Amino acid sequence: xxxxxxxxxxxxxxxxxxxxxxxxxxxxxxxxxxxxxxxxxxxxxxxxxxxxxxxxxxxxxxxxxxxxxxxxxxxxxxxxxxxxxxxxxxxxxxxxxxxxxxxxxxxxxxxxxxxxxxxxxxxxxxxxxxxxxxxxxxxxxxxxxxxxxxxxxxxxxxxxxxxxxxxxxxxxxxxxxxxxxxxxxxxxxxxxxxxxxxxxxxxxxxxxxxxxxxxxxxxxxxxxxxxxxxxxxxxxxxxxxxxxxxxxxxxxxxxxxxxxxxxxxxxxxxxxxxxxxxxxxxxxxxxxxxxxx
Amino acid sequence: xxxxxxxxxxxxxxxxxxxxxxxxxxxxxxxxxxxxxxxxxxxxxxxxxxxxxxxxxxxxxxxxxxxxxxxxxxxxxxxxxxxxxxxxxxxxxxxxxxxxxxxxxxxxxxxxxxxxxxxxxxxxxxxxxxxxxxxxxxxxxxxxxxxxxxxxxxxxxxxxxxxxxxxxxxxxxxxxxxxxxxxxxxxxxxxxxxxxxxxxxxxxxxxxxxxxxxxxxxxxxxxxxxxxxxxxxxxxxxxxxxxxxxxxxxxxxxxxxxxxxxxxxxxxxxxxxxxxxxxxxxxxxxxxxxxxxxxxxxxxxxxxxxxxxxxxxxxxxxxxxxxxxxxxxxxxxxxxxxxxxxxxxxxxxxxxxxxxxxxxxxxxxxxxxxxxxxxxxxxxxxxxxxxxxxxxxxxxxxxxxxxxxxxxxxxxxxxxxxxxxxxxxxxxxxxxxxxxxxxxxxxx
Numbered sequence: 001x002x003x004x005x006x007x008x009x010x011x012x013x014x015x016x017x018x019x020x021x022x023x024x025x026x027x028x029x030x031x032x033x034x035x036x037x038x039x040x041x042x043x044x045x046x047x048x049x050x051x052x053x054x055x056x057x058x059x060x061x062x063x064x065x066x067x068x069x070x071x072x073x074x075x076x077x078x079x080x081x082x083x084x085x086x087x088x089x090x091x092x093x094x095x096x097x098x099x100x101x102x103x104x105x106x107x108x109x110x111x112x113x114x115x116x117x118x119x120x121x122x123x124x125x126x127x128x129x130x131x132x133x134x135x136x137x138x139x140x141x142x143x144x145x146x147x148x149x150x151x152x153x154x155x156x157x158x159x160x161x162x163x164x165x166x167x168x169x170x171x172x173x174x175x176x177x178x179x180x181x182x183x184x185x186x187x188x189x190x191x192x193x194x195x196x197x198x199x200x201x202x203x204x205x206x207x208x209x210x211x212x213x214x215x216x217x218x219x220x221x222x223x224x225x226x227x228x229x230x231x232x233x234x235x236x237x238x239x240x241x242x243x244x245x246x247x248x249x250x251x252x253x254x255x256x257x258x259x260x261x262x263x264x265x266x267x268x269x270x271x272x273x274x275x276x277x278x279x280x281x282x283x284x285x286x287x288x289x290x291x292x293x
Numbered sequence: 294x295x296x297x298x299x300x301x302x303x304x305x306x307x308x309x310x311x312x313x314x315x316x317x318x319x320x321x322x323x324x325x326x327x328x329x330x331x332x333x334x335x336x337x338x339x340x341x342x343x344x345x346x347x348x349x350x351x352x353x354x355x356x357x358x359x360x361x362x363x364x365x366x367x368x369x370x371x372x373x374x375x376x377x378x379x380x381x382x383x384x385x386x387x388x389x390x391x392x393x394x395x396x397x398x399x400x401x402x403x404x405x406x407x408x409x410x411x412x413x414x415x416x417x418x419x420x421x422x423x424x425x426x427x428x429x430x431x432x433x434x435x436x437x438x439x440x441x442x443x444x445x446x447x448x449x450x451x452x453x454x455x456x457x458x459x460x461x462x463x464x465x466x467x468x469x470x471x472x473x474x475x476x477x478x479x480x481x482x483x484x485x486x487x488x489x490x491x492x493x494x495x496x497x498x499x500x501x502x503x504x505x506x507x508x509x510x511x512x513x514x515x516x517x518x519x520x521x522x523x524x525x526x527x528x529x530x531x532x533x534x535x536x537x538x539x540x541x542x543x544x545x546x547x548x549x550x551x552x553x554x555x556x557x558x559x560x561x562x563x564x565x566x567x568x569x570x571x572x573x574x575x576x577x578x579x580x581x582x583x584x585x586x587x588x589x590x591x592x593x594x595x596x597x598x599x600x601x602x603x604x605x606x607x608x609x610x611x612x613x614x615x616x617x618x619x620x621x622x623x624x625x626x627x628x629x630x631x632x633x634x635x636x637x638x639x640x641x642x643x644x645x646x647x648x649x650x651x652x653x654x655x656x657x658x659x660x661x662x663x664x665x666x667x668x669x670x671x672x673x674x675x676x677x678x679x680x681x682x683x684x685x686x687x688x689x690x691x692x693x694x695x696x697x698x699x700x701x702x703x704x705x706x707x708x709x710x711x712x713x714x715x716x717x718x719x720x721x722x723x724x725x726x727x728x729x730x731x732x733x734x735x736x737x
Contacts, residue, residue: 061726062730130561240376
């Protein structure tokens with residue numbers, strides 16, 4: 001017999017915790033987004049402007065190159081993220097709780113602990129063959145000067161490397177945690193069926209990680225389209241060689257503060273938001289992200 | 294209860310009137326909306342004078358504070374808009390939205406600040422009453438041209454950065470060379486050095502201000518600002534192509550570096566291989582004495598070379614900062630006093646400043662101090678004074694950054710082995726594109 005009155009009452013602390021999150025989400029997420037959408041569809045007098053601001057952005061000579069730059073960067077960054085993060089997480093899981101495993105977990109996480117701008121500053125030294133601790137590698141690749149290293153053709157790979165270095169550690173730890181949730185019985189069954197390390201990873205662990213990988217790709221894609229700090233700092237360090245309008249986000253910044261055109265800047269921001277949402281939706285639907293296991 | 298219909302008690306009304314009168318009395322001599330000295334002035338008050346400077350100009354503000362202990366100052370260090378960071382413009386744009394936060398006086402290392410600061414209503418007009426014309430007449434010819442919009446001076450030039458030819462006098466004597474006076478002689482000597490002393494340099498073309506050193510001095514019309522929002526751009530005229538060709542030939546001969554003089558690789562590999570180096574007046578203190586630690590008595594200055602068929606020698610210009618006074622300042626008297634002192638004072642401009650002062654009387658003191666230091670191999674006074682009057686006036690300061698455009702358009706190609714001549718059309722297109730995006734009428 002079930003007693004109706006025995007049903008546990010929800011804790012009163014729960015709404016308090018959620019309220020804090022919701023307040024911050026509204027203050028720093030929803031309100032600024034709504035403000036940007038308002039700007040994107042109005043002119044500098046506050047009158048409705050339709051798609052005029054979007055048209056101004058699309059017609060600007062810097063717009064298409066900026067889109068192309070970020071598209072190339074995303075290909076490099078997402079490919080590196082998916083392949084290397086999964087591989088390193090599997091390696092970490094294989095090492096388990098050994099001393100090496102614990103040390104590696106710390107090492108993977110450390111670069112992410114550096115603030116974004118500080119991480120890029122470290123790379124400005126790493127990429128200069130004259131002062132870099134890996135200068136011998138750069139020289140072996142034929143690069144003698146900082147200017148040669150930051151040639152425009154190299155930038156997507158360099159930005160992907162910087163982003164990987166600063167951002168991948170956290171994801172490795174997340175996927176390592178996800179691997180720990182896979183039941184030992186499943187892995188044991190795979191072993192009894194004759195699967196080696198490679199087959200266990202490929203046929204058992206990676207499929208079970210699928211949703212985590214999709215989650216990582218969605219967030220990394222959205223973050224990648226917002227590329228700003230890396231090219232902005234590199235542009236400063238290279239005195240403009242990297243270009244101050246390399247990415248759409250930089251272009252938006254330039255529209256706001258160089259051209260004094262906040263409305264077109266907001267239109268670019270809204271476009272980035274829409275692209276991030278659409279891609280997230282496609283990934284979620286195609287991967288069955290919200291399907292019950 | 295609806296309180297709005299209740300009449301306010303008489304005491305509260307009286308207090309409100311008294312408070313309003315007191316606020317008016319405390320606001321000083323000028324009321325909100327008063328137009329004086331050519332602009333609408335903010336109510337004046339007694340708060341601290343907020344001054345923004347870069348690290349190089351920090352000693353100026355500190356010295357003023359030391360000499361004027363009664364003035365309350367809030368000295369803020371920022372990047373000085375170095376490398377065209379646009380920090381000041383970004384902040385002013387935000388301050389304009391929030392309605393407060395503007396510094397009273399600000400130094401910028403960029404000469405094109407007036408182009409946006411006037412439109413943004415940030416820069417106060419200076420020759421409409423704040424600073425007497427008799428004082429403004431003390432600036433070198435055309436020195437305040439970058440600050441002048443429609444005949445109104447909106448900032449004061451800190452220093453001039455006229456270009457000259459720096460050379461290693463000891464090596465010149467040792468190798469029996471003569472300092473060139475024409476670009477033809479300069480190129481011939483560059484090629485001779487390539488043969489007789491390989492590895493030595495006669496210049497560097499890897500910096501963002503390469504066009505301002507070489508193409509400006511060659512009277513290349515790449516950046517002729519013809520009106521507040523109009524520019525004429527022609528990078529493929531003979532004046533441009535013959536200088537670009539000269540640079541290309543010397544790069545090919547390996548006597549013209551394609552590295553930046555401020556890069557680590559130049560410092561390590563090439564800094565001690567300079568025979569000659571066209572560059573601005575601040576190269577002496579900042580580059581040779583400061584960065585390269587070139588020993589005393591080696592470096593000399595000669596006038597910039599000129600084309601043999603051009604009877605009127607010309608120089609380029611690389612920088613030279615400006616000081617702006619905020620039109621929103623609530624401390625105009627103190628701000629004007631500081632601005633006047635920092636741009637004209639012998640104690641700072643004449644004795645401490647690193648660059649050639651734009652204010653002519655201070656420049657005399659500065660030159661005398663430089664000569665007395667004994668660092669230079671010859672008397673630098675005459676070449677620098679001559680160059681100060683030879684800066685070609687048809688290269689202007691637009692809102693778009695010439696340095697950034699050159700850096701993004703030409704420098705990567707130069708690094709990859711392309712010739713400058715082959716990139717001149719792309720450079721022109723980039724200047725025109727950026728100028729149009731800033732609202733300029735472009736004539737090509």
